Amino acid sequence: MTLRIVLADDHEVVRSGLRALVDGTTGMAVVGEARDGAEAVRRACELRPDVVVMDVSMPLLDGAEATERICRECPAVRVLALTMHEDRGHLTRLLQAGASGYLPKRAAADELVRAIQVVAGGGTYVDPLLAGSLLGGAAGQPARRGAAEPGRLSEREEDVLRRIAWGASNKEIATELGISTKTVETYKARIAEKLGLRSRTDMVRYAVQRGWLA
Template identity: 60%
Template sequence: MATKLRIVLADDHNVIRAGLRALINAEPDMEVVGEAADGEEACRLAAELSPDVAILDVSMPRLGGARAAERIKAERPDVKVLALTVHEDRVYLQQLLEAGATGYLLKRAAAEDLIHAIRTVARGGRYLDPALMGKVLEGLVGSPGAKAATEPLPLSDREQEVLRMIARGFTNREIAAQLDLSTKTIETHKARAMEKLGIDSRVDIVTHAIKVGWLSED
């Protein structure tokens, strides 16, 4: 039997956590290996257990989801972070993506969406709740100060490949390993591509990827 996806679940509401645990453990290819009621405990469990996926509530006591995600990614870069929240504001989405989360799912989503999101981030993809796609695009094409006032310079094949992988949630180290390049080279391609596009953050990369259809293709 294939190895199950190992998941750490963090939410300060016991009933919600119990429901999520039941949904996840009902799947033959995944199991909850640790549970936390606050962000500090979530970070400790992620460091100790090194799960495949850490599911974090955005609003938790002691340490919020964004700061917990940032710490987990710093201590365990291979752990994929899926944010689970009631917040639909783009500010929360931006904070979590900048912190290293590769998934953002609304708590009102269907059970099958949660399972799909877990599998997507676990295999290296990025999952954004479909209800938030419009809000993400507004940040690039709908804001008065959008940076796309001029036509961006064309990307080289390698620059586009690197940005695609960043948008899907891979770290520079993971990209370097897959492309058989040095981390420094990946950082150079990333910097040049971002300069050509006139963007300066991970959220901008994801927004661009959504706009041009890279994530839809995945």
């Protein structure tokens, strides 16, 4: 099945490069483009793509605002943020808005392809080199009040959480562990309940605190 992609960036040269990469990748196709955040929301809701590759800095609505509206108005559409900003504030804001991934524009072409595939498959993708410094600042800090001690997770739950933090999709986790995707969802629910983790951001932050993304 071909993944349907919408590209949102206010620079035509950037969109042209991304289109060439996506259309040149087997199993992917660009079905629409947007030059600003408001247009990105419209295109996402009209076309219902699998993934919107979203620039953070755009006119009318910035990437976070556009992402929040897309996730609210057409929740089946996944958003991958692609940006020059590598500070913790931008990353946290995008993930809290509902983005399923965050990738710097300096990333290699094959990493972008991988990130799109992970996000489309239901996973969360955060550039490994950014995770520690951006979400981190958390490493070495005490866990959020209400979070369980590390020993509370079973070995299998820890395996699942590690893979979530690294951006694996539910299907990939199921294949790697030899379980069903429904079982993966069950483990995710248990992990969230045990550790008091309310979002993907919380799960990645927890992994950073444990040193799993080093």
